[in-house]
Amino acid sequence: MRAMVLHQLGGPVVLEEVDKPRIGPSDALVRVRATGVGLTVVIMKGTPGRVTSYPRIPGHEIAGEVIEVGSEVQNVRNGDRVVCHFYLTCKACRFCRSGRETLCENFGGNVGMACDGGYAEYMKVPALNLCPLPEEIPFVEASIISDAVAAPLHACKEEARVGPGDDVLVIGAGGGVGIHAVQMAKLCGGRVLAADLSMGKLELVRELGADEIIDCKKTNLSKEVERLTDGKGVDAILDFVASSQTLEAGFESLGTAGRLVILGYRPPAVFKVKPTFRVDPLVVLAKGIEIHGSRYVSMAELIEAVKIVKQGKIKPIVTQTFPLEEAERVHQLLQENKITGRAALVI
Numbered sequence: 001m002r003a004m005v006l007h008q009l010g011g012p013v014v015l016e017e018v019d020k021p022r023i024g025p026s027d028a029l030v031r032v033r034a035t036g037v038g039l040t041v042v043i044m045k046g047t048p049g050r051v052t053s054y055p056r057i058p059g060h061e062i063a064g065e066v067i068e069v070g071s072e073v074q075n076v077r078n079g080d081r082v083v084c085h086f087y088l089t090c091k092a093c094r095f096c097r098s099g100r101e102t103l104c105e106n107f108g109g110n111v112g113m114a115c116d117g118g119y120a121e122y123m124k125v126p127a128l129n130l131c132p133l134p135e136e137i138p139f140v141e142a143s144i145i146s147d148a149v150a151a152p153l154h155a156c157k158e159e160a161r162v163g164p165g166d167d168v169l170v171i172g173a174g175g176g177v178g179i180h181a182v183q184m185a186k187l188c189g190g191r192v193l194a195a196d197l198s199m200g201k202l203e204l205v206r207e208l209g210a211d212e213i214i215d216c217k218k219t220n221l222s223k224e225v226e227r228l229t230d231g232k233g234v235d236a237i238l239d240f241v242a243s244s245q246t247l248e249a250g251f252e253s254l255g256t257a258g259r260l261v262i263l264g265y266r267p268p269a270v271f272k273v274k275p276t277f278r279v280d281p282l283v284v285l286a287k288g289i290e291i292h293g294s295r296y297v298s299m300a301e302l303i304e305a306v307k308i309v310k311q312g313k314i315k316p317i318v319t320q321t322f323p324l325e326e327a328e329r330v331h332q333l334l335q336e337n338k339i340t341g342r343a344a345l346v347i
């Protein structure tokens with residue numbers, strides 16, 4: 001089969017002919033139809049330890065069809081359309097058994113990093129990681145549900161607890177996950193203040209429902225939030241950039257009982273600077289502030305994300321598609337901040 005293969009830390013992915021994966025008793029073989037491409041892959045391939053061995057086929061956001069199942073598999077059948085939960089979890093520990101499997105005590109890493117992923121015609125995956133995909137959702141849109149649409153669901157509902165009327169600041173609102181967080185925060189009833197560095201991205205974000213847009217190239221983020229909230233600050237922040245600068249500006253922008261939710265991570269190995277930030281404990285105490293880390297979603301939440309897309313309440317935003325062999329070009333465009341929303345490989 002054709003696949004884009006990574007041979008070394010930070011290296012490019014290259015087109016190769018490799019053997020089709022052979023499945024074990026609890027696995028499924030998926031014919032990949034589309035794979036989302038986001039900064040997750042760029043960061044992963046440049047961060048020591050994330051890819052567990054080489055050669056490795058990246059790609060964590062996939063949609064496709066099941067074409068073969070192992071002897072023990074009961075949850076999917078040949079011909080099923082599916083998307084994929086990309087955390088390799090034990091399904092047995094106390095976190096897995098309580099709907100918090102992203103904190104699995106025996107975490108095995110991510111699809112596309114600890115095992116081969118979706119930059120290929122076929123992919124082997126534990127069948128229990130697969131989630132049914134209804135006919136109504138095309139494969140390209142479906143591929144990015146796995147991460148870009150689903151991650152904001154957990155962040156908005158469980159971590160930021162966005163409710164009707166809440167002022168919600170989304171930092172990195174024009175990126176692959178941020179653009180869906182804007183829609184999700186609106187769906188939860190929030191008034192969304194969307195911040196990004198590019199007017200082109202912010203215009204699309206406004207079309208998708210953002211109430212206010214903040215161009216961080218032209219204005220000071222915390223001052224603008226203060227102005228837009230009549231000095232009160234916001235109830236919740238979803239920070240997808242999570243640099244020292246955005247986290248400190250976000251912390252300053254929180255109102256009383258505000259929730260700061262961190263979703264992004266900028267590894268020093270890739271971005272050449274530490275993303276640590278300063279927090280004044282007196283402010284945390286006095287305002288009753290909460291700081292949350294939001295890790296992906298449970299399988300139950302992924303099923304919910306698919307349902308929300310089927311209902312038309314969230315639109316998956318894939319602005320550009322590319323053939324498999326152009327994956328490395330997409331990585332370049334992402335690093336240059338030139339992709340609005342998500343890009344996808346059509347396979």
Ligand SMILES: [Zn+2]
Pocket residue numbers: 089090091092093094095096097101103104105106107
């Ligand atoms: Zn577990």
